[in-house]
Structure formats: C-alpha cells, structure tokens
Amino acid sequence: MSGNDNGDSILIVEDEPKIARLMADYLTDSGFHTHHLEHGDEVMPWLEAQSPTLVLLDLMLPGTDGLTLCRQIRERWPRLPVIMVTARVEEVDRLLGLELGADDYICKPFSPREVVARVKAVLRRSRTLDGYDVPSAGAALVLDEDGWRALADGHDLGLTAVEFQLLKVMMGAPGRIFSRDQLMDHMYRDHRIVSERTVDSHIKKLRKKIGDVWPEREIIRSVYGVGYKYQPEE
Known part of the structure; x- marks a missing residue:
C-alpha cells in the first residue's frame, strides 16, 4: 500500500504492471492510498479481508475476468464504487448497466489525469450514500437528496447514483413521459455515447428495488415506443 494520509484507498486490478504503476503514481500524488493486484482470482479474497474506497477494475485479466468480478462485487458489496478499465468500447453498455452496473468506465488508451478525475467524480457521487439518518417516510416514497437515498415506507432502496438520478428526474414531474434520450442526458452529463438499452437496464433494476418493498x-x-414516467398511485 502506498500513498499519504488522505484515507481513501483504491484497489487497482490490472495485469499490465506499467499501466498499474502509472495509475498508482498519479493517484498517490493526489492523496490516495493504492494497492495493486494482477490476477483476477486474487480480487475477491483480498476484498473479503480489506475495505477499499473504490476499485479500478481492468476488463481483461488472467483468471477471473473483469466482467465476472464486477458482477460478484455488485452482489457482495452493492455500494462499493467500481470503475471499469477497458480497450473494448463495444462493452460499454454492458459495463454501465445492462449486466453489471459499473459506476463508470475508462477506455484505453487513457490519460492518467483522466483516471484521477473519474475516481474523484465517482467518489463525490457515492460517498454521500451512507451515513445519514433515515427520515420517517410514512407510507410514501421519499428522496433524501443530501444522502442520495430513496426510501419506500422508510426502507432504504439502496440505489446507485445513476438510479437515484433517474428516479429524481421522473419524480420531479409526475405523469410526464420522458424519452430514453432525455433520461440519458440526466444520467450522463458528459454526453457519452451509450445505447438506449442502458436506460432500460437501469429502469429494470430501479423497478426491482422498488418492487422488493412494494x-x-x-x-x-x-409508455410503449416513447419512454417512461413516474405515476404515483392515487
């Protein structure tokens, strides 16, 4: 482990030592602690014993691949931020939500400064998800915007930052139909190119989490052929 007294630790899972060292150097200079693993099979045992703040996870790894690892991490630690690193742009939809729900992705080749910026942005979004008192929700769906929480009858739905943002947008205009393009603009402010299926995947997961309580x-x-709307029951 390297770094200074920032307190945030980043697990770098990357089988190319030069790339891992470059990321670690820039993250360390920005105040993060880092730890590096090269083999996919090492990741889950390491995470069971350690508690990093975020995982930078390469897609192509020896042993267990990055897609499988991201899925396993999501199942075991739903709120641990994961940024996928990939040279395969065609995988972006899967990384962002169709199967895995990664918090962000970085495409190779990349600038190490971009890595630091993405890490800081994801941490800003995610660090407020925990540590807040749960307000009384009565028999309602309540958004705790300070804590980035959605509560159904007082039960925290455990939404990701993207799911929370989707719900917030739709709840802000009950009954309004939002197209997938409109929702994507709210989900990803940097106007990255992702397919409409990514929105469908996030909506599906959001519905499931609400359905688990209600x-x-x-x-x-x-709304067939148009998009989605938030329609509270009368």
Whole structure:
C-alpha cells in the first residue's frame, strides 16, 4: 500500500504492471492510498479481508475476468464504487448497466489525469450514500437528496447514483413521459455515447428495488415506443 494520509484507498486490478504503476503514481500524488493486484482470482479474497474506497477494475485479466468480478462485487458489496478499465468500447453498455452496473468506465488508451478525475467524480457521487439518518417516510416514497437515498415506507432502496438520478428526474414531474434520450442526458452529463438499452437496464433494476418493498405497486411505467414516467398511485 502506498500513498499519504488522505484515507481513501483504491484497489487497482490490472495485469499490465506499467499501466498499474502509472495509475498508482498519479493517484498517490493526489492523496490516495493504492494497492495493486494482477490476477483476477486474487480480487475477491483480498476484498473479503480489506475495505477499499473504490476499485479500478481492468476488463481483461488472467483468471477471473473483469466482467465476472464486477458482477460478484455488485452482489457482495452493492455500494462499493467500481470503475471499469477497458480497450473494448463495444462493452460499454454492458459495463454501465445492462449486466453489471459499473459506476463508470475508462477506455484505453487513457490519460492518467483522466483516471484521477473519474475516481474523484465517482467518489463525490457515492460517498454521500451512507451515513445519514433515515427520515420517517410514512407510507410514501421519499428522496433524501443530501444522502442520495430513496426510501419506500422508510426502507432504504439502496440505489446507485445513476438510479437515484433517474428516479429524481421522473419524480420531479409526475405523469410526464420522458424519452430514453432525455433520461440519458440526466444520467450522463458528459454526453457519452451509450445505447438506449442502458436506460432500460437501469429502469429494470430501479423497478426491482422498488418492487422488493412494494410488490403490488407499479409507480414507474413504460409508455410503449416513447419512454417512461413516474405515476404515483392515487
């Protein structure tokens, strides 16, 4: 482990030592602690024993690949931020949500300064998800914007930052139909290119989390050929 007294630790999972060292050097200079693993099979045992603030996860690894690892991390630690590193642009939709729900991605070749900027941005979004008192929600869906939480009858839905942003946008205009393009603009402010299927995947996960608390309610509705709307029950 290297770094200074920032307190935030970044696990770098990368099988190319030069790339890993470059990322570690820039992150260390920005005040982060870093740890490096080269083999995919080392990751889950290491995470069981350690508690990093964020994982930088390469897609192509010896042993367990990055896609499988991201899925396993999401199942075990839903709120641990994961940034995928990939040279395969065609995988971006899968990385961002269709299968895995990574918090962000970085495409090779990249600037190490971009890595630091993405890490800081993801941490800013994610660090407020924990540590707040749960307000009384009564029999309602409540957004705790300071804590980036959505509460259904007082139960924290455990939304990711993107899911929270989607719900916030739709709840801000009940009954309004949002196209997928409109929702993508709110999800990814940097106007990155992702497919409409990514929105569908996030909506599906959002519905499931709401449905786990309210199995009889359908408050996010599809409008065939148009998009989605938030429709609270009367």
